[in-house]
Amino acid sequence: MFDPTDLYRLGGDVPELSDPVLLYHFDGFVDAGGAGRLALAHLLAELEHRVVATFDVDRLLDYRSRRPVMTFDTDHWVECAAPELAVHLVHDLAGTPFLLMSGPEPDREWELFTEAVGSLVTRLGVTRLVTTHGIPMAAPHTRPLGVTAHGTRPELLPGDRGPFGRIQVPGSAAALVELRLGARGHDARGYAVHVPHYLAQAEYPRAAVTALEAIALSTGLLFPLDGLREAAEKTTAEIEEQIVASAELSTAIKGLEQQYDAFTAGAERENLMAENAPMPTGDELAAQFERFLAERDERES
CATH class of the missing domain: 3.40.50.10900 (PAC-like subunit)
Structure with missing residues (x-):
């Protein structure tokens, strides 16, 4: 033992x-x-x-x-x-x-x-x-x-x-x-x-x-938490900047908001696990954000 x-x-x-x-x-x-x-x-x-x-x-x-x-x-x-x-x-x-x-x-x-x-x-x-x-x-x-x-x-x-x-x-x-x-x-x-x-x-x-x-x-x-909250606000601002610059991202986020709001209101019974829930242009959404985040990291390095 x-x-x-x-x-x-x-x-x-x-x-x-x-x-x-x-x-x-x-x-x-x-x-x-x-x-x-x-x-x-x-x-x-x-x-x-x-x-x-x-x-x-x-x-x-x-x-x-x-x-x-x-x-x-x-x-x-x-x-x-x-x-x-x-x-x-x-x-x-x-x-x-x-x-x-x-x-x-x-x-x-x-x-x-x-x-x-x-x-x-x-x-x-x-x-x-x-x-x-x-x-x-x-x-x-x-x-x-x-x-x-x-x-x-x-x-x-x-x-x-x-x-x-x-x-x-x-x-x-x-x-x-x-x-x-x-x-x-x-x-x-x-x-x-x-x-x-x-x-x-x-x-x-x-x-x-x-x-x-x-x-x-x-x-x-x-x-x-002040420093962490500041970092969170900066990241959110950068994400919003990317969305405003892309009509495709803006449309995808609005679709996701509608899906999420329907779920929280009880209109949808499926859970929100990403691997099971259908995403409005989800692959494109993730790919664009990945490119954006990679470009941001390159700028900061």
């Missing part, structure tokens, strides 16, 4: 915490608009933090599927950007401590990894776990972003339920953590932000803002 505690190493100074929240997101699964990745990266960039535990990525990752970047200088190797899957101790704007776990999604040993997370949760006194990511939806960017909440107990969820019934989807390590730890009595919840499918491959800061607002509301943590 393998010992799950062998999968991680604690830092030298692990504090005694009182009822900390653990936020987590793993890179590698579906994350439309970079909602989860941008949200947690923003917190680490803006808030005081330090690493309190690291996982053994040599055991958990398949390097041949996600090769680390190495730097070659003239005639020798000088650096390897090794991946890190770590737990950080962070303090919010009010000084409240919480934990943040981020890094690449494990490729192997999911069950043992889940056991390891459970061990850490017990060791660090965590009672609430929260995860977030983005999912592509047939929804226009001109409407408020929806959020599908899920959790281990009905009491953890808001009154409104999401647009899905019983469905089967590819699994993720984040979802397995919620499932397994929930079965052991831990409170875990998540927020899937509905990102316009034509923006799913781009960085969409508005999705990260929506994710952090949902987390803040459910946990009481105070996050610095």
Whole structure:
């Protein structure tokens, strides 16, 4: 029997915490608009933090599927950007401590990894776990972003339920953590932000803002969001500029708005998952936005 505690190493100074929240997101699964990745990266960039535990990525990752970047200088190797899957101790704007776990999604040993997370949760006194990511939806960017909440107990969820019934989807390590730890009595919840499918491959800061607002509301943590909101406003302005300049895009967005409004009014019964819902000139819409975003990146580089 393998010992799950062998999968991680604690830092030298692990504090005694009182009822900390653990936020987590793993890179590698579906994350439309970079909602989860941008949200947690923003917190680490803006808030005081330090690493309190690291996982053994040599055991958990398949390097041949996600090769680390190495730097070659003239005639020798000088650096390897090794991946890190770590737990950080962070303090919010009010000084409240919480934990943040981020890094690449494990490729192997999911069950043992889940056991390891459970061990850490017990060791660090965590009672609430929260995860977030983005999912592509047939929804226009001109409407408020929806959020599908899920959790281990009905009491953890808001009154409104999401647009899905019983469905089967590819699994993720984040979802397995919620499932397994929930079965052991831990409170875990998540927020899937509905990102316009034509923006799913781009960085969409508005999705990260929506994710952090949902987390803040459910946990009481105070996050610095001004910079992220400014980035969201800039991205929205650039998208609108592209739409105004293209009659084809304008027509497609209006058609999508009509479809979305009909759904939210109850006139349509289909869900809004982008892969199932018919899109008005959807391929053209996504292709044009991809070209626009690529050109924007080239201008900024």
